[in-house]
Amino acid sequence: MSSNYPSLFRSEEMSLVQLYIPSEVAHDTISELAEMGNFQFKDLNPTVTAFQRPFTPRLRRLAESSRRLRLFQSQIKSLAPPLGIPPLSAIPPFTTVGPRAQNAFDELEDKLREHERRLVDMNKSWEELGKRKSELEEKRWVLRETAGFFNEAEHRHTEIRTSFDDGDGTAPLLEHAAEYGTLPPEGGLSSFDLEFVSGTIERTRMPTFERILWRVLRGNLYMNYSEIEEPFIDPTSGKETHKDVFIIFAHGPELLAKIRKVAESMGGALYTIDSSQDKRADALRDVAARLEDVEAVLYNMGQTRRVELSKIAEGLESWKDAVRREEEIYKTLNLLSYDQGRKTLVAEGWCPTRDLTIVQLGLRRAMETAGTSVPAILSELRTHQTPPTFHRTTKFTVGFQTIIDAYGIATYQEVNPGLFAVITFPFLFAVMFGDIGHGFIMFLGGLAMVLFERQIEGKIDENLETFFFGRYIILLMGAFSTFTGFMYNDIFSKSLSIFSSGWEWPTNSTGQVSAISTGHVYPFGLDPVWNGSDNSLIFTNSYKMKMSIILGVIHMTFAICLQVPNHIHFRKPLNIYAEFIPQILFMHSIFGYLVVCVIYKWSVDWSQSSTPPPGLLNMLIYMFLSPGSIEPSTQLYAGQGFVQVVLLLVALVCVPWMLALKPYKLWKEHNAIKEQGYRGIGGVDHGNGHGHGNDDLEEEEEGAGQPVAEPMEEDHPFDMGDIIVHQVIHTIEFCLGCISNTASYLRLWALSLAHAQLSEVLYEMTLESAFLYEGSGVVATIFVFCMFAMWFFMTIAILITMEGLSAFLHALRLHWVEANGKHYMAGGYPFTPLSFAVIGEEADA
Amino acid sequence: MSFFHIVSVGFVVAIIAAAAWFLTPKGKDQVLIRSSVALALTCCYLMWAITYLAQLHPLIAPRRADLRFED
Numbered sequence: 032m033s034s035n036y037p038s039l040f041r042s043e044e045m046s047l048v049q050l051y052i053p054s055e056v057a058h059d060t061i062s063e064l065a066e067m068g069n070f071q072f073k074d075l076n077p078t079v080t081a082f083q084r085p086f087t088p089r090l091r092r093l094a095e096s097s098r099r100l101r102l103f104q105s106q107i108k109s110l111a112p113p114l115g116i117p118p119l120s121a122i123p124p125f126t127t128v129g130p131r132a133q134n135a136f137d138e139l140e141d142k143l144r145e146h147e148r149r150l151v152d153m154n155k156s157w158e159e160l161g162k163r164k165s166e167l168e169e170k171r172w173v174l175r176e177t178a179g180f181f182n183e184a185e186h187r188h189t190e191i192r193t194s195f196d197d198g199d200g201t202a203p204l205l206e207h208a209a210e211y212g213t214l215p216p217e218g219g220l221s222s223f224d225l226e227f228v229s230g231t232i233e234r235t236r237m238p239t240f241e242r243i244l245w246r247v248l249r250g251n252l253y254m255n256y257s258e259i260e261e262p263f264i265d266p267t268s269g270k271e272t273h274k275d276v277f278i279i280f281a282h283g284p285e286l287l288a289k290i291r292k293v294a295e296s297m298g299g300a301l302y303t304i305d306s307s308q309d310k311r312a313d314a315l316r317d318v319a320a321r322l323e324d325v326e327a328v329l330y331n332m333g334q335t336r337r338v339e340l341s342k343i344a345e346g347l348e349s350w351k352d353a354v355r356r357e358e359e360i361y362k363t364l365n366l367l368s369y370d371q372g373r374k375t376l377v378a379e380g381w382c383p384t385r386d387l388t389i390v391q392l393g394l395r396r397a398m399e400t401a402g403t404s405v406p407a408i409l410s411e412l413r414t415h416q417t418p419p420t421f422h423r424t425t426k427f428t429v430g431f432q433t434i435i436d437a438y439g440i441a442t443y444q445e446v447n448p449g450l451f452a453v454i455t456f457p458f459l460f461a462v463m464f465g466d467i468g469h470g471f472i473m474f475l476g477g478l479a480m481v482l483f484e485r486q487i488e489g490k491i492d493e494n495l496e497t498f499f500f501g502r503y504i505i506l507l508m509g510a511f512s513t514f515t516g517f518m519y520n521d522i523f524s525k526s527l528s529i530f531s532s533g534w535e536w537p538t539n540s541t542g543q544v545s546a547i548s549t550g551h552v553y554p555f556g557l558d559p560v561w562n563g564s565d566n567s568l569i570f571t572n573s574y575k576m577k578m579s580i581i582l583g584v585i586h587m588t589f590a591i592c593l594q595v596p597n598h599i600h601f602r603k604p605l606n607i608y609a610e611f612i613p614q615i616l617f618m619h620s621i622f623g624y625l626v627v628c629v630i631y632k633w634s635v636d637w638s639q640s641s642t643p644p645p646g647l648l649n650m651l652i653y654m655f656l657s658p659g660s661i662e663p664s665t666q667l668y669a670g671q672g673f674v675q676v677v678l679l680l681v682a683l684v685c686v687p688w689m690l691a692l693k694p695y696k697l698w699k700e701h702n703a704i705k706e707q708g709y710r711g712i713g714g715v716d717h718g719n720g721h722g723h724g725n726d727d728l729e730e731e732e733e734g735a736g737q738p739v740a741e742p743m744e745e746d747h748p749f750d751m752g753d754i755i756v757h758q759v760i761h762t763i764e765f766c767l768g769c770i771s772n773t774a775s776y777l778r779l780w781a782l783s784l785a786h787a788q789l790s791e792v793l794y795e796m797t798l799e800s801a802f803l804y805e806g807s808g809v810v811a812t813i814f815v816f817c818m819f820a821m822w823f824f825m826t827i828a829i830l831i832t833m834e835g836l837s838a839f840l841h842a843l844r845l846h847w848v849e850a851n852g853k854h855y856m857a858g859g860y861p862f863t864p865l866s867f868a869v870i871g872e873e874a875d876a
Numbered sequence: 877m878s879f880f881h882i883v884s885v886g887f888v889v890a891i892i893a894a895a896a897w898f899l900t901p902k903g904k905d906q907v908l909i910r911s912s913v914a915l916a917l918t919c920c921y922l923m924w925a926i927t928y929l930a931q932l933h934p935l936i937a938p939r940r941a942d943l944r945f946e947d
Contacts, residue, residue, distance in 0.1 A: 564939055
């Protein structure tokens with residue numbers, strides 16, 4: 032069944048391949064395979080823990096390197112005038128393959144280690160100097176600010192010396208600090224040799240600090256403080272802190288010691304300063320000079336650090352890429368098993384059969400790059416294991432395939448509904464979203480994303496990324512919505528009169544008037560006369576409801592028919608006549624008949640008929656309740672009773688047919704095998720005759736299970752009970768499903784009705800009210816302008832985005848439940864080849 | 877007469893679909909193009925045909941009470 036070209040219809044044929052790789056080319060071979068991205072390695076030592084694997088030490092070293100690279104990157108990114116990291120495309124690549132690669136990596140490792148050491152040293156002294164600098168700055172502030180206090184005190188102490196009353200603890204000292212002055216009475220008033228503590232503390236802690244001191248010293252202190260305007264910037268974390276300078280006068284060494292302790296416990300920094308003005312001035316000069324020195328050193332160090340980092344930045348991207356690749360290669364090498372005697376590594380894995388020659392070429396290329404003369408040897412294995420499912424998607428189909436894969440990964444080589452979802456998904460969406468205007472805007476949005484693909488790619492945020500990923504879906508949804516909009520004759524809730532209407536309004540009557548048919552039918556879509564007429568909903572509801580059922584039955588029939596290629600491909604003719612045929616008969620004897628009746632009723636001119644048009648819903652109900660008897664007034668066609676009895680009987684026969692035939696056949700087959708004497712030696716013999724019945728069984732049982740990678744254990748006991756239970760469930764599910772799923776397609780009508788009504792209401796509430804406004808020209812113009820803005824915004828936000836999402840969800844459900852449920856086994860597991868491209872994407876995300 | 881329209885348009889659509897089926901160049905997208913064109917044509921034709929049929933012998937006539945006549 033393999034064709035010349037891959038298609039979405041079935042997943043790719045896969046081969047289980049064994050590679051014998053001489054250890055000297057192992058690294059380059061894996062690299063080459065990952066470059067091509069079409070080989071999925073299997074773990075050949077699943078029992079070995081991660082620590083015991085041979086390349087784990089190497090991986091650890093690589094992890095260390097990648098940690099270093101991350102460190103460098105974060106340091107470069109936090110550099111103050113930002114330093115650009117040249118992208119991967121702008122720098123020469125780091126060679127990861129070839130005979131020199133190993134050395135190159137060792138050198139790289141040394142280089143990174145050296146860089147890290149230097150950087151860490153630099154950062155350490157940078158930090159120390161920074162701390163030093165901020166200390167000096169604080170001291171400078173303390174000196175400056177306290178100078179103010181001392182001066183103030185010196186000026187005032189003569190005036191207030193008599194007013195001191197140190198024992199007056201009740202006086203709220205802090206509030207009245209200025210009045211009380213700064214001097215305790217005992218000290219020599221003129222000599223001014225006070226005892227005090229000065230320093231800085233964080234501003235937020237200041238009030239607490241004050242209160243504690245006040246309590247601890249029972250008010251025996253005088254405190255003064257002032258705010259430092261400039262924030263201090265922490266050299267390591269870059270955090271800003273605001274600080275206050277404080278100076279506390281108190282008497283007695285004990286009190287001073289207490290103050291010091293309190294200040295230190297609150298995280299304050301203490302600076303000793305002298306009380307004499309001259310010495311303070313000296314200290315200030317000294318501090319300023321030292322600060323200057325420190326700043327100069329810091330500046331130089333910053334420059335060297337920047338140079339160092341820019342040197343690292345140059346190679347950073349290529350190193351990162353190389354280390355990432357190397358890590359992936361060694362992780363893969365860990366999966367292989369090592370043949371000690373022959374010095375070869377043995378790899379096993381899946382590869383698309385179509386790509387085998389490409390892989391062969393790749394192996395030769397790897398040998399050349401490695402500079403040896405022994406290539407890896409490829410041999411194909413025959414296996415009973417289930418291969419992974421691999422669909423080759425393009426940027427156009429990948430969105431649709433994702434929709435299907437979200438439901439389940441296709442069983443290996445089964446018919447892939449993704450191929451058909453390309454059209455049916457946007458179409459069913461459009462049936463719910465039909466509006467020329469909304470559809471066209473959506474189409475333009477999709478078109479813009481498709482045309483400016485290159486410019487947009489990778490430059491939008493995560494939420495919009497989803498829309499971008501589905502751009503082709505949006506494009507097709509928009510296109511189909513425009514078409515269905517023409518069918519519904521709806522453009523922003525108005526209608527187009529492209530052709531002449533099939534109805535005319537009488538010109539002479541007033542009040543409630545009915546239009547008169549001109550005898551011809553509006554050729555393309557719904558007649559515009561219905562738009563705005565009083566009974567338009569009655570007509571469109573009946574039309575859309577019936578259309579939903581017709582489309583639903585056709586869609587489900589299509590889905591059931593997709594079973595057939597599967598049954599033929601997997602060589603199970605039994606399933607065709609034990610499942611497919613009764614299913615399709617059951618479905619069509621009830622709902623197919625309904626569809627035929629709908630179409631028949633439409634095509635009969637009831638105004639010429641002797642009977643009134645019958646209700647089809649009642650007809651369907653009475654087909655079950657009173658089979659065979661039709662009331663003459665509700666007869667649709669002659670002989671209706673007989674036809675309905677036959678159809679009902681067919682449907683009834685289908686139920687036991689689905690239920691019993693398959694288990695019976697399987698049981699008979701099993702007995703036949705048993706009689707041939709194969710029983711009991713199954714464990715030894717994996718020959719031809721024995722497999723068939725069991726294979727069927729396995730398939731049924733493991734329909735949704737994980738594929739087990741144990742090749743040779745397949746002697747399932749034949750369990751009749753299991754088969755019967757499974758078949759009963761399957762039959763009930765199908766019969767009930769037929770009814771509920773058909774009803775489920777009515778959502779097509781419901782959603783399209785809701786969409787049309789919502790857009791009509793929006794138009795009436797905004798634009799129409801503006802057009803009907805009777806006021807002065809200027810006001811009306813502004814009113815219309817505002818209302819248009821509102822209408823347009825809400826059209827985009829509610830009618831297109833939100834309604835679009837809701838219709839999308841319903842289309843999704845119709846595909847997953849109603850269609851996929853009929854044929855899609857979805858018991859596969861995805862093909863996940865080793866690929867550098869995928870790894871790169873993940874790392875960037 | 878009108879039913880004839882549906883059949884004839886269906887015929888035209890079928891011819892277009894067949895032409896697209898056979899004119900699709902061989903290549904890796906052949907299956908995709910063939911199935912997509914055929915399905916798209918079928919869907920659109922179905923929708924049109926249903927809409928047309930529904931108006932063929934209408935059971936009710938549009939009514940409205942807000943007509944104004946200009947004399």
